[in-house]
Each structure stands twice: as structure tokens, then as C-alpha cells.
Amino acid sequence: MSPGDLLDKHEVAYNDFVSVHIKVHQANPNSWTRKLKDYIELLNPGGSFPYYFTQRNERGEVEVGRLLGPDGQQVITVDGPHSAPSEHYNEYGTVMLIGAGIGLTPCSSILSALLKFRWKKNFRPEILHFYWVVRQSDVDGFQWFIRRLTELEHGLKRDREQEQVDRRYYAEINIFVTGAKEKRDVQPMRGGKRLVYSDALTQPSFADEDLYAAMLNPTVSSKEATAILGDPERAESAPNRFQDIFVWNGRPIWSEIFAQVKENRVDRNIGVCFCGAPVIGAALGENCRLYSSEEEDCLFTLHKENF
Template identity: 25%
Template sequence: MESADFAAGYYQSMTYLGIVILLSIVYQTGQISKYISRTKWPEVPDLPYKREKTGRIERNIDNPREAVTVVPDVSNIHSTPKVYLHKFMNYTVGVITVGDMSIAEILLFVLYIVINVIFLLLPFSADASGGETLSKRCAYLALANAAFVFPLATRNSVFLKLFGVPFERLIRFHRWVGRTIFFLLTFHASFQIQRSYNTSVSEALFGTPTNRWGFLAYLSIFIIILTSHSVIRRKLFELFYWSHFSFIFFVIFGSLHQEEFIMFLGVGLGLYVVDRFTRFLIGIGPINVIGMEAIQSGVTRIIFEFKDYYEPGQYMFINFSNLKPPVTWIAWHPISFSSAPSVMDDGVHFASVHMKVQGGFSKNLYDKTQGGIEQTPLNFRIDGPYGKPSIDFMQYRTVTLICGGIGITPMISILRDLVDRQVSNMPIVTQAIYFIWVIPDTDAYQWFGSDLRELMARAENLPENKYLLDIKIFLTRSTTTPSSIFFQGRPDFSVLMQDIKQYHGSGDIAVGVCGPGIMLKQVRNAAIKSSDETCLFKVHCETFEL
């Protein structure tokens, strides 16, 4: 062992730990500030213009002949450099083999690579050749990265508690770290094989115990990387999932290969084991299903008893062990809450999810529900809730929720929560809510039609000069519009955002979006285009990218 190379890995892992601590301090300070601000009852001024609901303009009480018109404040609240920085950092580009990434994410990835390169090129020890030391340095830096790869894959993520980043947003970082480990170990293994090669490949790979265990450890991580390709993740999820457990052999063989192996991985691996045990305990008990219904156009609605608290927009993993055994014994699937937590008491007793037919599991569930589940009740289990919106929607006066197809589920959960808080007269900043749903036809509207009508009816009782709920349904394959809330074709998100900004004047606007990838990109670009000194559009994208 070269002490300089071991130190490089050690100090790199300490650098990562220092970054985590710094981010945690910043996040926790912000959380304390938000908690203090939430205890203050917000001022609810009049909306810019009083709307006509009965075909007449509301009149000033003091002077009934004078129509009331409140002009929105359009003064600048942001500096020009801040606006350009916001646009630059949130600009989205397509990266080959990675997908859409914002400039902020790209810069973060570049910083991560720079840290690895710096520690890789630190001065070598004088008593070793450059190639040999570089090979060992790659191995120790791979271990420094491996110390964090396990916590990045945990659902009960410690990073969520430390700086508010949930599991589904850490998966991309998990992939970055995993691939970096693979590339570093590939160089290390290649050099060691070349160095050990005398007469045959088998001798270079298995000639000594160190080489043998090292090769088997590398083979384990090679299987993980190979089966983690996006094509296999989406088309052969079970192969991807089970092959990932090759990490067990990676840890075993790696520890036999090098005694310092477990020193680096111990803490991260321990957090992973705790997460698995916690998830086992959470998902072990059965959940009481209140009702299941096969709705039009291939959507299954499940209403169940759920006494734990959850936040709007969160998701969970569900399991029906006796749906189609033995596969369903261990098959867990992510799905968003379509209900919202009650704001009237300390917990909720009932919750709901809506699952659209998109694969074998969801189709089997839909078919089973159509046939009637009374004769053969399904065993329902839940692992969750998980997730956290990147935006605190309650802290914005204007909120825009955009969804495509079944992507409505997390957005309607957020919508329900905001309206509930308004109707309950709770301290909430949000006054105006714009809800935009893009669907093929009116058949899809039946998934949540009754829910939307109920929310509109409840919002009718709110003071119209204080609160606004505007729902628009866009039908992409229909030539008719049943009512005034329906529109033909696809929306122009830039035009919609410009109209909202002009109506409300100065003030940042929160945007939540869930739907196809092309929709997410369109909304992001529209938000960047519409942001200026009077208003910044803050976008939260909801996606389940495996």
C-alpha cells in the first residue's frame, strides 16, 4: 500500500463529507427561516382585477356607480444579473446517454469530475513508478467514491434529512458515482493485469489470490454497469433490479482483495442496510383496502386506509403479493398519491392512488379489478411515503400546475392540499392557482372529472377578490369541447405563462409539472423565456426515472 495513494482516497472522501456538511448547514438554516415565517399569518391583498361571475362588474361599496379595477404592480423585484443567472442555471440541454440536464446539473457534474481529477493528479510518492502509483491511486479514489454510492441509492435517504434532496433526485448522482467507480477500477484492473501478465491471461487473472479476488470484484461491478443501461432498465426491469445485487459479491471479493476496502465502504454500506431493514418493517404489514375501481381508459383507482402523514405530491411503492404469484411476492412499483393529506386533523385515515395500464403489473391489476376482487381479495402493502417537491408551493402567491395524462396524480394532490388550506382559512400565501391538464379526449377526463368539479365547487365559496382557481383541460384528439374549461389542441406554455405574469404583475410564480419528457422540456423552456425582473418562474418537475 502506498501511503500517499491511501491518503488521496481518504482526503477525497473527507472532501465529499465536508461538502455534505456545508450543504446541510445551508439547508437547515433555510428550514428554520421557513418555519418561522409559516407561523406568521400572511397578508392576502385583493387580486389585480375582480372577475365577473354573474355577467356584471362588482361595484365599490362606497360608490356603487364606480367599477372596481385594481391595477397589478409591475415593478422590478429582481436585478438583471439575477434574472440572467436564473435563466442560465435552469436552461436545459440534451446530453447523450444521460438525457435532459440543466446547466446547474452539468456544472455540478463538472465539479464532481474536477474533484476526482485533482486527487488523481496529486504529487505521486517518490518510491513508485508513475504507472503503478496511478493505478493504485485510481483504486483508492474508487473506494472514496464507493463510500457514498450506497447512501445515494437509499429510499430513506440521509441526504433528505440533511439537505432536502429525496431518493428520486439522487438516483442521477448515484449513476454518476457508479460509473466513475467503474472507470477508475477499469484503469486499475487493466494496469494490474498487464503488469502481472507473464505467460497467459488466466495466470494474470487468477495467478495470485490478490489478482483472483480483484478480478472477481471487477466482474461483479461490470455486471452492474452492463445491466444498468437505460434500455435494460426500461425494458427488462427485473434483470436490472436483481443484477444490481451483484454489489454483495463486489463487497465480499473487494474486501478479500484489499483490506482497506471495507474501511471506506463501512459507513455507507451500514446506512444501506439500515434503509433495507426500515423498508422491510414499513412494508411488512397489510393495508386495509377500502375500494378498487376500474375506471374508463385503463386506469385503476385504489382507496385505502392510511393513517401515517404524507405530503402532497409524494409517492410510494406498492405491492399486491397475491396478484400473480410468485412474481408479485417481491414486485414493488412506484406510484404517486392522488389524494392529499387532511389539514383538519393530525393525520389522514384514507388515501388514494390512480394507476394507468402501462405494463404487465398494471394490466393484471386492471383486469383483476374489472373481474371483481370481492371473491379473491388482494393483499396490499405499502413502502413509503417518499419524495419531496423541490418547491414549497404554499410560499408562492401564484401557482401553476401542469400535467399530461396520468401525470395528473401528483399535481392534483398538490391542488387538493392548496384548496383545502384556502377553504380552511389556514395561513397560506397562495391566492391564485392555475391547473392545466393535457389529455387525448374526454374519456381520460373521467379519471378525475368528479374530483375537479368538487374542487371548483369548493373554490366557489372563497372570496373572488382574494382567491382564484382556473382549470383548463386541453384535448389533443377531440374536435368538441363539452364546456368552457375545455380547449382543443395542445397549449402554448409560453403564452400561458406570459398571460399569468401580466395578470398578476410582480412576484415569483411556482410551476409544478408532471408528464412526458417532451412536456417537461417545453415547460422548462417556457419558464426560462417568461422570467424577467418582475417575475421568476420556479419549476418543479415530477418524474420517475429509473
Template identity: 25%
Template sequence: MEAEGGITSSLKLAIDGPFGTASEDVFRYEVVVLVGAGIGVTPFASVLKSVWYQTSQGQGDVFTKKIYFYWLCPETQAFEWFADLLQSLEGQMTEKGLADFLNYNIYLTRWKENEAAHFRVHHEAENDPITGLKQKTLYGKPNWDNEFTNIGAKHPGTKVGVFLCGPTVLGKALARQCLSHSEGGVEFIFNKENF
């Protein structure tokens, strides 16, 4: 290549990729745990829609049979757009007799149980007053030790994919849980999502 002024230059360009995200690996596990913290729920919206679409269409190549979804959020404002998706999935799963396909747990992390008690007393209804979902919103933070113990007990002999899109501190805690609960035939495999 000749540059301006008669000087010859060469340009080298190297391209590597494409690289997928950890969430693409969701489809490789029969049982999946998705943990989104705050806006970290974003990549899981498409994962949930995609897995459900393939499952509801009866596509035989869908390996994922059970999803445990956790969304940790400090305030209620973030729930609006994603609660709509969960309401739609909840209705479709019930309609198709697959209500057990998705187990979701939404946590308001800045609210404590005693602060929420007054709110719940005045808003007792079939659906959660905050999200409109049948599953009630939880307050505080999950007890990960209990959650992993329960999931492991329900799925012995299974490789469980654990996916996080959230802060590093939470990632370290989940990675530790994966290691300590991979026993008795169940294996938890940690994957970190970045975006």
C-alpha cells in the same frame, strides 16, 4: 452478530430521508402553475384539495393566492374522477366568493378544434358537456408562450412556481418557457414532480 455456524457477521444499515416531493413546495409560492399530463394529474388532486381547504378555512398562513392548473389528456375517459373534484372546488369557490382562486384549463390533446366543433354545436350548454364544468374543455395543446406571457403580465414582481407531473419532453419545454419569460420582475421557477 453471530450467524449460523459460529461465523460473526455485521450488518450496516443506513437510512436517509424523508424526502418530500416537488408538489410540497407549492405552498411556498404566491402564484402557482400546475401542469399534469394524463395520469400525472394524480399528485395535484391532493395539492388542490389541501390548498383550497386551508384557504377556505381562513388559515392566515396560506401563502398561495392563485393557482393556474393545466391538465393535458388524450381522451375523455380520464376526466371522470378528476372532473368530480374540480366540480366540487368550482362550487365551493363560487359559494365563498373566491371563484378567481383557481384558473383551470383542460385540454383534449388528441382532438383538434375542427373535430370538436360538431360536438360543441350539438351540446351547447352552460356547463361543458365533457367535464360538466363551467370552464369549457380546450382542444389540442396549449400555446405555452401565450400562457406564460399572460401569467407574467398579471403577476409582475412575483415568483411563480411551475410544477409538472408528466413526460420529460413537456418538462424541457416548460423549463425553457420559465427561463425565457423570467423578465420584467416576474420569475418562473420550474419544479418537476416524479411519482
């Protein structure tokens, strides 16, 4: 086992069963987590918790666990297993990491591994382009990730100042907020106190509340993304910039993004790791084919996990 592999291990990986923990976002009654909770509660008529599923085996004995629900169908089915992008991102010097919807969770793990651990150990990839596509109506449900990004960015800034992360490591995080047609009222974030670093030697470039407010009401069109990112002076002073993070209003224009990554590449092989809806995966696959060129010595390789 290589030293890099040790960073990807977790204690639950050594159990002989699969354990799934699901967090329900109460703010959105139409979320899949809320619907799953409501369905599971229907199987618990007593309404007392914790509740354990049971069934009788062939001998009539009560066992923990249940396969079928009242309708005769499996209570839960798993669409898989599938190869995960997290298995391949460390094979490249440059990676385009894309997350959408619930596919953000594996992306969060990759970001944490890179920014908190792997870059300090001089592991690949050295260049990270992260793209997060999220609807304005879903932003509230991802407050946990907004806090995570804020913490990761502060940690990366500190590590850079203390020269724990080499200058060759580059992170660019683009958040594309879709469906932002109306101005939203910005309420205080839920789930704890505001992140404070008053005693830290390295002060943060922004607060989690600032990033949250910018995502609720994005002001810079995604149509300007490649033009701004391609101009160092405009990118440095962009009003939608939060350290390494840029918040855009609208969908990503993948053709322009791929063209820009190709033009500025330092590696021949570029990994494209995606977790999310199949429609985005199809668009990424098409652009990988379109912008790969043997003559120009450039190859985009897609690794996707559909949800």
C-alpha cells in the same frame, strides 16, 4: 411545525412501510394500471383472491412478500424517490400547476388542499393557474377527477358567497383536450349517481355531466385561449367556461401562456409545479428560462416530477 404543514399530513405517513393502492381503469385495455393487473394475475395461477405474495427465507420458512418474479427480475421497481412539486407550491404567491397523465393525482391533492382548506385559513398561494393536458381517448378514465373538479368548484362558490374565502384568492383552471379529431358519443358517467345539490343554499354553476360532455367534444380551439382569457368580456361569456374552468381543443401554447401570466403578474416569483411526461417538463423549463428576467423583476421557477 407550522399550522399549514398540518394540512398536508395523512395518517398513512406515520407507518413504517410504504402502502400503494392502485385503481384499475377497465375501460382502457392499454392503460398501465390494466397491464399491471394482468401481469400480477399471471403470478397467481390459482385465480383466487385476495392473493398474497410469499417467498421462502434462508431458513426455508414461508414469508409474506416477494422480491423476484418467475423471470428472475424484481416484481415491481420504484423510480425514485424524487422531490415532489407538492413540497414547494405553498412557497409562492402565484403558482402555475400543470398535470398530465398519471401526474394528475398529485395535482388533485394540491387542488383539494387549496380550494377546500388552505384558502379558508388565508394560506398561500393566492393565485392559482391550473393546466390539465389530457387526450380525448383518456377522458373516460378520469371521470373520477371530473367529479372532483365539480365538487371543488361548487364548494369554492359556496365559500365565496359565505365570505369564507377572501376575494384576493383567484383560481383559473384550463383543460386542454388533445387528439380530439372525431366527435364522441356521450354516454352517462359511470361510478354512481349524478351529483345533486337540490337542498344546498348555493346551487352549482354546472353539473359533472356537463363538464364531461364538453371534454369529450371540445369546441373552442386552444389557439384562442390567451386571447379569450385576456379579454374579461369574452372570458365571462365563453361557451367553454364552467365557473373557473375552461375547456380547450388542442395542446397548450406555452409561450403565449407564460407571456400572459408574466404580463398580468402581481408577484415577482412565480412557481411552476409540474407532474407528468418529461417532454412537457422540458417545454416548461425552456419557457421558465425564456420569460424570467432580472431587468423586468420576474422569475419563473420550475419544480417537476416526471412520470
